[in-house]
Amino acid sequence: MVRLITHNLLACHAKGCTTNNFPLVFKDVQLEIRESEMNPEFLRNFYPKLEWDALVKTAEQLGDTSLPKTQPPIESVDEEFLKALHHVLLEIHVEEGAMTCPNCEHRYGIVSGIPNMLLAEHEVA
Amino acid sequence: MSRPELVAPPEIYYGDSEAKKYTSNSRNQQIQSQMTHRALELLNLPPDQPAFLLDIGCGSGLSGEILDEEGYEWVGVDIAPSMLEVALEREVEGDLFLQDIGQGFGFRPGVFDGAISISVIQWLLNAESSHPTSSPPHRLTRFFTTLHSALRSPSRAVLQFYPSSDDQIELITSIAQKAGFGGGVVVDYPNSKKARKVFLCLFVGGGGGAQSRELPKGLDGEGIEESEAAARFEKRRERERKRDKSGKRKAVKGGKDWILKKKELYRQRGKEDVPRDSKFTGRKRRITF
Numbered sequence: 001m002v003r004l005i006t007h008n009l010l011a012c013h014a015k016g017c018t019t020n021n022f023p024l025v026f027k028d029v030q031l032e033i034r035e036s037e038m039n040p041e042f043l044r045n046f047y048p049k050l051e052w053d054a055l056v057k058t059a060e061q062l063g064d065t066s067l068p069k070t071q072p073p074i075e076s077v078d079e080e081f082l083k084a085l086h087h088v089l090l091e092i093h094v095e096e097g098a099m100t101c102p103n104c105e106h107r108y109g110i111v112s113g114i115p116n117m118l119l120a121e122h123e124v125a
Numbered sequence: 126m127s128r129p130e131l132v133a134p135p136e137i138y139y140g141d142s143e144a145k146k147y148t149s150n151s152r153n154q155q156i157q158s159q160m161t162h163r164a165l166e167l168l169n170l171p172p173d174q175p176a177f178l179l180d181i182g183c184g185s186g187l188s189g190e191i192l193d194e195e196g197y198e199w200v201g202v203d204i205a206p207s208m209l210e211v212a213l214e215r216e217v218e219g220d221l222f223l224q225d226i227g228q229g230f231g232f233r234p235g236v237f238d239g240a241i242s243i244s245v246i247q248w249l250l251n252a253e254s255s256h257p258t259s260s261p262p263h264r265l266t267r268f269f270t271t272l273h274s275a276l277r278s279p280s281r282a283v284l285q286f287y288p289s290s291d292d293q294i295e296l297i298t299s300i301a302q303k304a305g306f307g308g309g310v311v312v313d314y315p316n317s318k319k320a321r322k323v324f325l326c327l328f329v330g331g332g333g334g335a336q337s338r339e340l341p342k343g344l345d346g347e348g349i350e351e352s353e354a355a356a357r358f359e360k361r362r363e364r365e366r367k368r369d370k371s372g373k374r375k376a377v378k379g380g381k382d383w384i385l386k387k388k389e390l391y392r393q394r395g396k397e398d399v400p401r402d403s404k405f406t407g408r409k410r411r412i413t414f
């Protein structure tokens with residue numbers, strides 16, 4: 001159940017890992033598409049909070065290229081675009097696999113949709 | 126009061142059987158749902174905007190279910206895998222993370238519109254090992270600083286917890302303040318042993334809402350609606366107090382029933398001058414000067 005919306009918020013939180021720790025990179029993933037109801041108001045609200053580059057890059061890795069490379073300004077966003085955004089953000093679920101930090105290469109495993117964010121004692125800041 | 130946090134660390138205490146028990150207990154469900162609604166009330170989110178919330182210690186998703194009902198998008202974190210498994214079975218809508226909140230969050234700054242936590246942070250008050258990073262103050266500091274940065278400004282975090290002493294409340298609030306939070310503790314039903322609930326109501330920035338910076342008042346069970354809410358817990362206590370050892374109900378001394386019983390007894394014993402029973406029996410006299 002890791003959706004790209006949460007992946008877009010997630011940075012590595014291991015000790016000393018403060019730069020270049022976002023976005024986490026997906027490895028060996030199994031995807032599942034689960035349709036859900038679209039909430040345009042929520043998407044518009046959330047829109048400014050997105051890290052667009054990271055989102056597009058990750059979506060490409062997962063095989064979805066429906067989003068443009070640069071983030072269109074919020075005023076010019078139409079229904080069609082919101083649908084694509086909704087699909088990428090909220091309907092693609094990563095079920096199995098792992099996320100690795102681009103900086104310290106810590107591996108966060110994903111089992112049945114739940115990522116294991118636990119750190120070992122020496123990694124705790 | 127039983128204190129599970131003194132028994133074992135949460136990920137062990139909430140094993141498979143305990144997680145199932147916890148989730149299927151209807152009384153537990155009711156209390157959790159009441160507290161979640163109250164926490165949402167204290168969050169004071171703008172009513173017409175869909176918000177993105179963090180559920181700290183989401184467990185089996187009892188509180189998450191209510192967030193779903195209310196139409197919020199949410200992310201839940203918990204340390205007990207068995208609880209999360211139950212949450213998966215129950216098909217809650219939010220994303221779930223296996224995470225130790227005492228190790229801090231890795232969320233980007235300012236992404237959440239609010240955070241709630243139901244009956245969780247008392248678990249942070251016990252040290253599991255002697256490693257410096259597992260001392261309660263260190264874990265609390267890490268928790269509050271990373272939480273503070275993950276919340277947008279202005280917003281609120283409402284954390285309900287069960288402190289076992291005032292010192293614990295003080296420790297927690299002082300660390301939260303050091304992490305940059307405003308706000309403080311809201312106590313509902315402070316005079317009841319059972320219904321008493323402690324909410325840590327923390328503000329980031331102005332705290333959001335119209336009456337920003339002003340701490341909401343705790344319920345005291347004096348309003349009509351509120352006393353009904355409290356009655357669920359209070360009535361039983363009253364009843365238990367009245368009951369004598371044999372389990373039968375005993376009339377309260379000085380009450381009408383008690384007076385009638387005594388008078389009946391005196392008549393049976395043949396005592397003279399026992400006043401007759403009337404509608405005024407056992408009534409209070411008007412106050413006159």
